[in-house]
Amino acid sequence: MTAASRPGSVVRVTTLRAIVTISLAFSLVLPLQQGEAQQGPDIPRIGFLSSSSLSDPRTSRFLESFRQGLRELGYVEGQTIAIDFRWAEGKYDRLPGLAAELVRLKVRIIVAYGAAIRAAQQATGTIPIVIAAAPDPLAAGFVTSLARPGGNITGLSSMAPDLVGKQLELLREVVPKVSRVAPLANPNNTANAQQVRNGQDSARALGLRVQSLEARGPSEIDAAFAAMTTERAGAVIVLVDGMLLDNRARIADLATRRRLPTQ
DSSP states (O other), X not given: XXXXXXXXXXXXXXXXXXXXXXXXXHHHHSOOOTTGGXXXXXXXXXXXXXXXXXXXXXXXXXXXXXXXXXXXXXOOBTTTBEEEEEEOTTOGXXXXXXXXXXXXXXXXXXXXXXXXXXXXXXXXXXXXXXXXXXXXXXXXXSOSOSSOOOTTEEEEEOOOTTHHHHHHHHHHHHSTTOOEEEEEEOTTOHHHHHHHHHHHHHHHHHTOEEOOEEOSSGGGHHHHHHHHHHTTOSEEEEOSOHHHHHTHHHHHHHHHHTTOOBO
16 A cells, blocks of 8 residues: 555655545545435535635646546546646635635535645635645644644645756756855745755855845845845745745746746
8 A cells, every 4th residue: 555545644656656545545535336426416625725826737637647637546527536736827815705605515525735724724624625745734834744744734745955956956957156045935935945955954065155135025025136136136046835836937937037047
């Protein structure tokens, strides 16, 4: 039995395998019964909470794999299960209200990723929550341990403690003369702070000065880039965070206008 097939397990996997693992989590809480397809409105309802939008190309690819994984386990949307989607459209202040809507609908389970995880956690302590991916669910306070998460949350971790160090090494190879690097972090994401700390040893070994700049939401991204100019940063490293990922096009545009190499 794999870790993914046990309740309360947290594993690190690639994106496609992550979707299948989430589907396996559904099989633990939504046992498929004979004749369930004929139950109509009584079929189990799944809540899907996202800070992104349906128009995001990344979302469409995610949903395609998500639905495929469910079908492989015998769950067909509209026949054996129903899925209630809630999209914040990049407006993070909407997430608590959307999470509360799913709770009122009495969904059997909530799938969430990025900033939506916190909103789901605050909305319910009883409905099972499956994390599609979180950089460090332990540091974020979603689980009490990776081996035994406890509570009502399980799912997938994309923990990469050495990621910033590797990014710095690659950056030095591509831009040998760079001396100041600005990691762009979301201070609401506790994993980001840990990633920066883990990269300090690599920065010292490479002779780089690292000064982390923060953006709690889309409205703070422009100010962060303005600070990079003030601090004379020679390159940018964008840390793993749902909000920053949702605003990747804007970040890329700002970096391009300032001629800042970016990872």
